[in-house]
Amino acid sequence: MKNLDCLNVLIVGVGGQGTLLASKFLGAAAALSGKDVKVSEVHGMSQRGGSVITCVKIGEKIASPIIDEGEADMILAFEQLEAIRWLPYLKKGGTIITNIQKINPMPVVSGAAKYPENIIDVLKKSDIELVTLDALGLAAECGSTKAVNVVLLGVLASRLSEVPASIWEESLKSVVPAKMYDINEKAFQKGVHSYEC
């Protein structure tokens, strides 16, 4: 279990996967919990299918909005390769929650590089706590593959027991369109409960 007195979460993925919404969702929950919070986003060029990171820092008083090498308590990874790419940003013994989905970057698509096959095995053997799940599959079960971000945040929520369900609910409402709320709520619950089993 983690707590909100000092929590740095790095959200990593591929441009277009919805990392920005996930960071807004978590940021809103922290603010509603009465904490100081800063969220750093990336816009522009790197969103075109590039590697993207957003930082969410929660605590009593936050200065820098950026999470740097060795500063993250948790990495929420939307894609395997991005999980291992940003590993140096994790504190020793920190937690990685990763979607097992693979998205080939252009050098792999074009055959100039190979997608590493052993990422999950290496992470398992590393000095971290690892949670893996098929967030894409779970999101599809809920009716939208776009809800990967909310599934993953559900997993993270299951590790923050001090935040009550009502706050997650209100935060989710503040970041997704009303007509998409039901699907996203279902996806969030999938994430919350996937960790239990």
Added chain:
Amino acid sequence: MKKLLLGNEAVARGAWEAGVNVVSSYPGTPSTEITENIAKYDEVFCEWAPNEKVATEVAIGAAVAGARSMCCMKHVGVNVAADPLFTVAYTGVNGGFVLVVADDPGMHSSQNEQDSRFYALSAHVPMLEPSDAQECLDFTKKAFEISENFDTPVILRLTTRVAHARSLAELSERIAYEKKPYKKDTMKYVMMPGMAKKRHVFVDERTVKLKEFSEDASGGLNVVEYNDKKLGIITSGISYQYTKEVFPEASVLKLGMVYPLPDKLIQEFAQNVDELLVIEELEPFIENHVRQMGIKVEGKKYFTNQGELNTTIIRKAYKGEKLESATAAEAVETPARPPVLCPGCPHRGVFYVLSNMKVRVSGDIGCYTLGAMKPYEAVDTCVCMGASVSMAHGMDKADAQFGEKMPTVAVIGDSTFMHSGITGLIDIVYNKGTSTVIILDNSITGMTGHQQNPTTGRTIKMEEAPAVNLVKLAEAVGVKRVRVEDPFDMKKFKAAVKEEIEAQEPSVIIAQRPCALLKNVKYGAPVKIDTEKCKKCGACMKLGCPAIYNDNGVYKIDESICLGCKLCEQMCAFGAIGKEE
């Protein structure tokens, strides 16, 4: 009540609370969301101008008329707006006028990392620099007050990490701003030599008064935080936040006003600490000033002027320390993930054709700059907004001087052409050039996230507007060879490019197809590769579409991202690619 606001949203909110009446901007990362958020307020007239010079002039006009006005741009936009900026510094204002500039250290989405603080110094315009969302909101309001109290434009400078970071900010209500009466005043507003000489005197006197203002810490802009006095750090903006993380024990002089600088405050702070350090991104702007005052100081001796600073860089450079990180149990080679043209992108056909023809491509600023990347490697140059057109003309004229002709085209997006491509085209026609300009008309400003522009038929508030007709515009400036082509019909497009390059007169090809990310663009079901028909030649891979991949020797299409545009069908000589009927 406190709200979690993006720095850019907070600037918009601050301007609204300050009663701003007119806002004109040109989009550019990382400044775009300021104007997009202002557009949500019904009380404010808000527009996308064709470029930053126009935006600045609109805002100046509004301020002279007695309203509060603002214009927003990225750092390189100030180069375009510099002409009006340097002279509005002389005329001053009537209603308050604030120019917001967002610098991009680290070049997340830019072609250089120039430091806008030098604009404040050389134009003698006060500059404020916030370090979080609350300050973005507060300093914007303060900027309007300073503008009116000192009869000056004010620059509000953000950097990417302030513009694109969310933090909590206290909101208040909008003030009822009363329009200042307009008074004709040629000595103040008509900058002919006789008047401008007098106004230059005013500018210098104003700078002295602004300096006195900056000394007063009660204004809340420049703040001294005494702590352990062994180390004193002068800093501003995002560097202040990094400083607080790495040196929680140090004394800090936080500058919210970076021009003019408060000499007395700096002097006093320097005297009270044993060692003085300046932590700032990019150029040694503050450091050089402090050193010129005869004060012993260090800064760039430790911290690079290239890219962004962060806590890791600062910690390592000054303390020689590094935080302990998690490490992988064994080394894993991680391939880079560069940005790419999206599946269904209308530019893909253009760059495949140009790459295939091996023509020289004078490039420009937008998503299509990615045409320089693998597998196309089609684009030869990229300098600034609009440069593609004029540079192609320069290339052609240079070759001609030596009796040579290298096939050359300029490629430029619709919004960029409106920004500053049209002037280059006029030059080509006027000076008897023969260049070929390809306007990539995707019906939107793409890279900055879908802003309307003069060619799209909508305003920033999505009201209907007259759309510039690119064909008629090109014809009106004297181009006789103007044609509209579909970049997805690659055979025909290639023939068109060949014909226009060979023509001994200026030509314009409008490559028309909307951005694949626009909501109304629908190509239907994804495309499939018939593995029985596929001869594994790999021709489809040359399009560089992220949806087509090689799965251990078998070519496949990722249905989850394929938009069904069918461009790849044209690549297959064996009819293996297509949609299921």
